[in-house]
Amino acid sequence: MTGHPGSVILRMEVIRLENVWVEYDGATVLEDxxxxxxxxxxxxxxxxxxxxxxxxxxxxxxxxxxxxGRVTVLGTTPLKGRRFLGYVPQYSLFDRDFPxxxxxxxxxxxxxxxxxxxxxTGADQxxxxxxxxxxxxxxxxxxQIGQLSWGQRQRVLIARALAAxxxxxxxxxxxxxxxxxxxxxxYDLLRALNETVAIVMVSHDIGVISSYVKSIACxxxxxxxxxxxxxxxxxxxxxxxxxxxxxxxxxxxxxxxTHNEMTTDVSGEVHDRC
Amino acid sequence: xxxxxxxxxMRNALAAGILVSVACGIIGTYVVVNxxxxxxxxxxxxAYGGIGLGIFLxxxxxxxxxxxxxxxxxxxxxxxRRARQGVDIAIGIMWAMGMALGIILIDMTPGYSxxxxxxxxxxxxxxxxxxxxLMAVLDAVIILTPVALYKEFLAVSxxxxxxxVAGAPVEALYLVLLGLVALTAVMAMRVVGLILTIxxxxxxxxxxxxxxxxxxxxxxxxSFLGAVFTLTGLWLSYAxDLTPGAAIVMVSGVAFALxxxxxxxxHRRTAASALTPSPPPSRPA
Numbered sequence: 001m002t003g004h005p006g007s008v009i010l011r012m013e014v015i016r017l018e019n020v021w022v023e024y025d026g027a028t029v030l031e032d033x034x035x036x037x038x039x040x041x042x043x044x045x046x047x048x049x050x051x052x053x054x055x056x057x058x059x060x061x062x063x064x065x066x067x068x069g070r071v072t073v074l075g076t077t078p079l080k081g082r083r084f085l086g087y088v089p090q091y092s093l094f095d096r097d098f099p100x101x102x103x104x105x106x107x108x109x110x111x112x113x114x115x116x117x118x119x120x121t122g123a124d125q126x127x128x129x130x131x132x133x134x135x136x137x138x139x140x141x142x143x144q145i146g147q148l149s150w151g152q153r154q155r156v157l158i159a160r161a162l163a164a165x166x167x168x169x170x171x172x173x174x175x176x177x178x179x180x181x182x183x184x185x186x187y188d189l190l191r192a193l194n195e196t197v198a199i200v201m202v203s204h205d206i207g208v209i210s211s212y213v214k215s216i217a218c219x220x221x222x223x224x225x226x227x228x229x230x231x232x233x234x235x236x237x238x239x240x241x242x243x244x245x246x247x248x249x250x251x252x253x254x255x256x257x258t259h260n261e262m263t264t265d266v267s268g269e270v271h272d273r274c
Numbered sequence: 275x276x277x278x279x280x281x282x283x284m285r286n287a288l289a290a291g292i293l294v295s296v297a298c299g300i301i302g303t304y305v306v307v308n309x310x311x312x313x314x315x316x317x318x319x320x321a322y323g324g325i326g327l328g329i330f331l332x333x334x335x336x337x338x339x340x341x342x343x344x345x346x347x348x349x350x351x352x353x354x355r356r357a358r359q360g361v362d363i364a365i366g367i368m369w370a371m372g373m374a375l376g377i378i379l380i381d382m383t384p385g386y387s388x389x390x391x392x393x394x395x396x397x398x399x400x401x402x403x404x405x406x407x408l409m410a411v412l413d414a415v416i417i418l419t420p421v422a423l424y425k426e427f428l429a430v431s432x433x434x435x436x437x438x439v440a441g442a443p444v445e446a447l448y449l450v451l452l453g454l455v456a457l458t459a460v461m462a463m464r465v466v467g468l469i470l471t472i473x474x475x476x477x478x479x480x481x482x483x484x485x486x487x488x489x490x491x492x493x494x495x496x497s498f499l500g501a502v503f504t505l506t507g508l509w510l511s512y513a514x515d516l517t518p519g520a521a522i523v524m525v526s527g528v529a530f531a532l533x534x535x536x537x538x539x540x541h542r543r544t545a546a547s548a549l550t551p552s553p554p555p556s557r558p559a
Contacts, residue, residue: 061439083441094433098307099487108429112440117422144487164440 011038013072014168014198015060020069022055029055033069033223037168041198042190043225044213046206051220053202054090057170060200061087074167083112086166086197088157090173096146102156103141106132109163124163131162134189151178155186162193169193171201187212278512283399287518290401291504293409294465294474297416299497301458302479303489304420304451308431311476313350316365317452318459318471320346320372325393326379335393336408339460346372347456351449396467396519398508405464412457419454420493427451428489465504466519474500477526481533503529 015037022030029052037043045053058064059071062078073081086109109131110124120128132138135155140148148156154174161169169190175183190199191212203209210216217225278284305314321343328338350368354361392400401409420427429437430447438444455475462471482495507522 063435063438082439085439087436087439089435095307095309097483098432099483099489099492100428100432101487104428104489105432108425108432108436108440111425111429111437111442114425116426116443120425160436 011040013038014041014074015200016070016072017059018070018072020059020066020071022052022059022064022066024055028221030059030066030223031221033219035217035223035225037198037200039167039198040194040196041200042194042212042214043198043200043217044209044215045200045202045217045219046204046209047219049204053204053219054172056219056223057087057172057200057202060170061085083164084167086161086164086169088154088161088169088171088174090176090202094145098145100145101141102132102137102143102145102148103128105145105156106141106159106163109160112164127165128159128163131159132156134162134193135159136185151182154178155182158186158189166197168198168200171199173203174201175203175205282403283401284512286401286403286406287398287508288505289406290398290409290465291508291522292501293406293413294462295478295500295504296497297413297458297461298474299478299482299495299500300416300420300493301454302475302500303482303493303496304427304431305455305475306479306483307489307492308451310452310455311472312362313354313365313452314455314459314475315472316350316369316372317343317347317456318463318475319369319468320350321456321460321463322376322393322468323372323374323379324376326376330379330383336405336460339463340457342372343456343460344453347452348449351452355445355448392467393463394467394469395517396463396465396470398465398518398522401464409461409464412461416454416458419450423447423450424490431489466522470519470523473523473526474504477523477530478503481526481530484533484537499529500526 013036015035017033017035020030020033021028033056035056045056047053055064059066060073060078061082062071062073071078074084075081106128107120107124110120110127114120114124129138132141135158137152137155137159140152145153145156154176158171158174161171171190175186178186190201193199194214199213201209201213206216215225217223279288305311321339323346324339324342325335326338327342328335331338346368350365353364353368357364426437426442426447429440429442430444434444437447458475459471462474466474478496478500479492481499482492486492486495503526504522507525508518510516510525511518511521
């Protein structure tokens with residue numbers, strides 16, 4: 001089974017990391033990461049907490065500078081290319097009391113498309129309205145941002161990223177605080193968006209991510225990526241010392257759809273190791 | 275109050291109070307939502323060094339205060355963005371050193387000490403007509419800049435990381451904002467004085483935030499409330515022979531307390547009514 005609709009050669013590379021090393025206060029967070037995202041990719045990045053998943057996204061966005069290696073975004077540097085990226089952070093650090101409405105937050109997605117000293121145009125408002133409708137939040141557009149539930153706020157942030165009309169959408173644990181019905185809706189939405197937009201989605205939950213994405217990368221300082229939906233033994237070796245998550249969700253058969261026999265292998269290893 | 279208006283100093287005081295209220299309403303809104311009250315305090319107190327410098331050099335104290343506080347704003351802005359820790363310490367040091375420098379420079383100026391207190395506690399009743407013109411020019415800058423950069427200031431204040439990714443010149447915008455804080459502080463110093471400037475920058479914005487969830491409306495309401503507080507304080511000071519700056523701040527502080535109490539009561543009432551089971555809505559069969 002191939003996860004991709006088009007041939008790899010026909011789809012342009014939108015993001016490329018070459019031998020990227022990132023350190024925080026002397027500790028290596030990303031170690032020699034080489035990784036490419038192509039048009040219409042839908043890549044799930046899995047790995048343990050603290051494995052560097054958020055750092056990977058921030059490096060692509062140019063918010064974290066690598067100590068070594070090169071990052072290319074749409075053929076240029078992250079600083080120049082990042083306004084074509086839509087970013088949905090895991091923790092939004094903004095003040096809940098901030099005097100701003102849902103509508104104004106989503107309009108901010110158009111910031112990169114309008115120069116200084118100019119207001120948002122009617123076209124911007126139409127795009128913002130479509131983005132809000134896409135996440136089913138248009139009816140709450142006049143709410144102050146702090147009056148929303150966590151899940152609703154998450155959807156507003158996704159709408160804000162969509163309003164930027166990005167070429168690539170980077171999502172950091174988008175479903176972390178959503179109930180399962182909303183979560184399924186979110187993944188269906190992402191799948192529809194994926195017709196035109198490449199998506200990189202970070203999660204620590206292998207089971208959920210694997211039923212929606214086209215390919216999976218495993219990250220635990222080092223990154224293993226095979227451009228396929230299968231999770232191989234070396235990925236697990238890299239990503240998890242103890243792949244309990246995978247087994248506990250009972251979704252191993254979905255993850256390992258072509259290598260069912262590995263399931264027992266893996267679980268056997270779990271018992272060996274833990 | 276009306277018969278007080280026959281005096282020119284009273285008319286000037288009124289004009290100065292309104293101009294300062296508008297500036298503080300707009301810039302104070304940014305100060306409050308960005309949580310940079312301490313930074314704004316540092317900038318306005320460092321401006322005192324500029325007053326000392328202006329007096330020492332025999333130039334205009336206001337020109338000295340404007341240039342010095344703009345410099346201090348840039349320095350504190352760069353430090354607060356670059357330093358990973360100890361930002362509050364750095365601001366505290368610049369805050370104190372700016373004032374100390376002003377006092378020492380005035381000490382070194384022969385035969386000068388008279389006007390010093392007026393900068394510490396304000397001298398709204400002694401604002402000359404020439405200062406009103408200068409204040410009106412500063413007001414125009416303080417109003418027009420946020421109008422021109424409204425969407426950028428909103429985005430940077432709300433979510434700096436997102437604004438950065440969208441390509442906004444975040445650091446430059448931040449420094450422009452601090453520059454506006456510096457200009458506002460110099461203006462407010464005339465009216466309520468250095469020590470109470472922070473009150474005019476924070477209290478009207480803090481009150482109006484309790485009533486609106488829209489940044490632009492918060493600015494308008496803050497400006498209006500600032501003017502009401504200033505005029506009420508001015509009237510009280512005239513009627514009871516009080517120091518105007520202190521009276522303005524006391525009126526503002528009391529208004530903040532009242533609005534907070536009102537808000538807390540309203541909040542409790544809505545919480546209580548949410549707890550009380552309401553009768554089920556009748557449904558058409």
